[in-house]
Amino acid sequence: MAVINRIAGFADEMTAWRRHLHxxxxxxxxxxxxAAFVEERLKDFGVDEIHPGIAKTGIVALIRGQGDGPVIGLRADMDALPITEETDADYASVKPGVMHACGHDGHTTMxxxxxxxxxxxxxxxxxxALIFQPAEEDGGGGGVMVEEGIMDRFGIGEVYALHNAPGFTEGGFYTTPGPLMAAVDTFHINVKGVGGHGAMPHEARDPVIAAVGIxxxxxxxxxxxxxxxxxxxxxxxQIHTGSAENxxxxxAYINGTVRTFDKKVQAMVMQRMQEIVDGMGPAYGVEAELNYEVWYPATVNDPAKTAFAAGIARQVAGxxxxxxxxxxxxxxxxxxxxxxxRPGAYLFLGAGEGAALHQPGYDFNDDIAPLGASFFARLVETAMPPVEGR
Known part of the structure; x- marks a missing residue:
């Protein structure tokens, strides 16, 4: 691994940051x-501008190089998950029921x-443009930051991000041009019938049977x-209903997730689900209502930017x-x-063996943080080389 020497020199400091965040x-x-911790570090580093309070707690910070040139955005997510930690680490979460189970503490550190x-x-x-965003896990903080105008406000022309990948070779990178991850939607179905005694179902309108049919x-x-x-x-x-055997x-309540890449497929699912709910209600003599929520769109890498980023990864990792x-x-x-x-690319960085993401025993591998930081640094230096003679 070709970690930049200077970054390797403060690797222990990075570990301390990560474990504090954890x-x-x-x-x-x-x-x-x-956000306060991030802002304090950025001030210590002497970045040129810090813009907090975007999407409530997001930050965009600017570092200017040697002369004019384009603006490259580098993004890290900051939020955690509502999971009780089971790592037994001496730096385990001090907040009951909340932990960094997806490695966003490591992404911020990189x-x-x-x-x-x-x-x-x-x-x-x-x-x-250093982009530190909240609410990746729930809330779409990245979308809110875009809606609040960060791309135009800071003149960002392209964007890149990394995500750690437990179970993949430590220090290895993987990605793909074009569609990389799916769009995600959520559906909620509420069924209302008429309750009654379990021994006399003919006097009721059973929402359980309707829910099963749906x-x-x-x-x-x-x-x-x-x-x-x-x-x-x-x-x-999820299916929630009932309180006793008799x-x-x-x-009854039904909940679930839909994952697609093609907007036509997504539209078909929405239409068919609505038709099913509308038809099943009368069929079972109950009321049924669908609430379909369109969430994150598909993650689509720009092919040229992906090829460039993969080339940088090869310089860093081999x-x-x-x-x-x-x-x-x-x-x-x-x-x-x-x-x-904006065009850009999203890559995964292998974390080696360990608990999977979103599990209570997960912990970010601190050994890969200098590699991720080196990837970001080399990407910037290669994409925007300094002008000769300056």
């Missing part, structure tokens, strides 16, 4: 302590490491209403440590909003 996780847009190096060396012509029909969308080679996932993940309840045609997956990511606004 101990103090915050949810959604309420990343106040995290970008801070790149910021420290770039603010010291400024071996580039142009400007780096769920079974929804599962037929994937198997009977779409082309098998078009990626689609529909998962019913009571037919009055209501040719045999980069896969640039890894294919797409059904997870989702709100960096998609930034990639809709």
């Amino acid at each position: 101990q103090h996780p915050e949810l959604k847009f309420d990343c106040f302590e995290t 970008l801070l490491g790149a910021a420290k190096y770039l603010a010291e060396t400024r071996n580039f012509a142009g400007t780096v 769920v079974q029909a929804i599962q037929s969308i994937s198997s009977r209403n779409h082309y098998a080679l078009d990626d689609l996932v529909i998962s019913v993940t 009571i037919i309840p009055e209501t 040719d045999n440590m980069v896969i640039d045609d890894a294919g797409r997956e059904m997870g989702a990511e709100d960096f998609s909003y930034m990639l809709e606004a």
